[in-house]
Amino acid sequence: MTQTTEAAAVDRTPPKPRRNRIHRAWFVAAVAFVTIIGAAAFRSVPGLLIDPLHEEFGWSRGTIGAAVSINLALYGLTAPFAAALMDRFGMRRVVAVALTMIAIGSGLTVWMTAAWQLLLCWGLLVGLGTGSMALAFAATVTNRWFAERRGLVTGILTAASASGQLIFLPVLALMVEAGNWRPAAVTVALAALAVVPFVWLLLRDHPADVGVEPYGAKEFVPKPPPARGAARRAVTVLFSAARTGPFWLLAGTFAICGASTNGLIQTHFVPAAHDHGMPVPAAASLLAVIGVFDVVGTIASGWLTDRFESRRLLAVYYALRGISLLFLPMLLSSTVHPSMLFFIVFYGLDWVATVPPTVALCREHYGEDSAIVFGWVLASHQVGAALVAFLGGVARDVFGTYDMVWYASGALCAAAALMALVIRRPASPVVAVA
Structure with missing residues (x-):
């Protein structure tokens, strides 16, 4: 009886308090943030090189825009x-x-004729590499x-792309303005390579x-076994999601998002x-400022997504x-x-x-398949960006101005x-596609 009483007393002893430590998930998020920054270096380049490539090789802006278009389309379709x-x-x-492919594609452009x-190089290789490093x-x-x-973490990681633009764009603009675009391409290649050991370790x-x-x-959540048939699963998830209305609404809105950001402004x-007479470094600095406030806006949007209805935020x-x-x-x-x-x-x-609200809606409607569904939604984002990147260059060649593109x-x-x-909440809990 005495031993039983002693054991009960031991059981009632409060456990030793655990020290509060930063969860490992935040370190993983930090690594992902830095990785996306390294891949984002290339996102700073296309708008800077249109005029230099046109002047050196005589290629039309439509031709250069076609390379950007291929890159943007593959960026989305690979995701x-x-x-x-x-x-x-x-x-x-x-x-x-993916980072290695970006480095190879960007580096090889130095010798193109x-x-x-x-x-x-610019379209296929870098497009496939950046697509694998996309928001998926x-x-x-x-x-x-x-x-x-x-929502907050999605906003932080999304902002990493803008942070990369902020870091690289002013430097790359000064390189291009100095009269040679090739050092800018080499800088992108080196930035991508520098992140590879960081990722691996x-x-x-x-x-x-x-x-x-x-x-x-x-x-504790056990690690699932490796999912075989990656391509088949991606297509299966697409066919399943394509039978639902929210998928097409999300894809349509995100296509317009890409058209009005990466395809148009960037x-x-x-x-x-x-x-209009503005120097290239000044215009590039304005894009970098967009990157500054993009970080603020995206993180704030993630915070709002955790608290408010996502479809109203999107509207x-x-x-x-x-x-x-x-x-x-x-x-x-000509001036700022x-x-x-x-x-x-x-x-x-x-x-x-x-x-953040688009990712939240994908998760709400498609559950465990939401990352792949968002990859397809992102593909539509990049298809929209690709179309406007190409058509914007064509419009400039034909009309001599971009005004029509802004209004459209x-x-x-x-x-x-x-x-x-129009997007509505799902009527019942979602089930992942097998």
């Missing part, structure tokens, strides 16, 4: 397969190979490592690999400002973006003035603020706002 490959081979391997080489990577990290704060595929539960989870803002974001584009033709000039700065700040806050994009954003409001 869903990359998400499935990460399920099969792990994030670390896929990301390391024909337009087809631009299409191959951020969605995969968020889904695996976080059970809470998913520090990135981990799943919380179970280090014996912890996802951040905010109440119990590709054509610098040459459009240069048409507000697209409506405000469309209004701002309608005013842009009146703001472009307060009205232009207001546009830059406003547009920066809204740049990819659409990503503003109208498309208004349509996206209406489409976002």
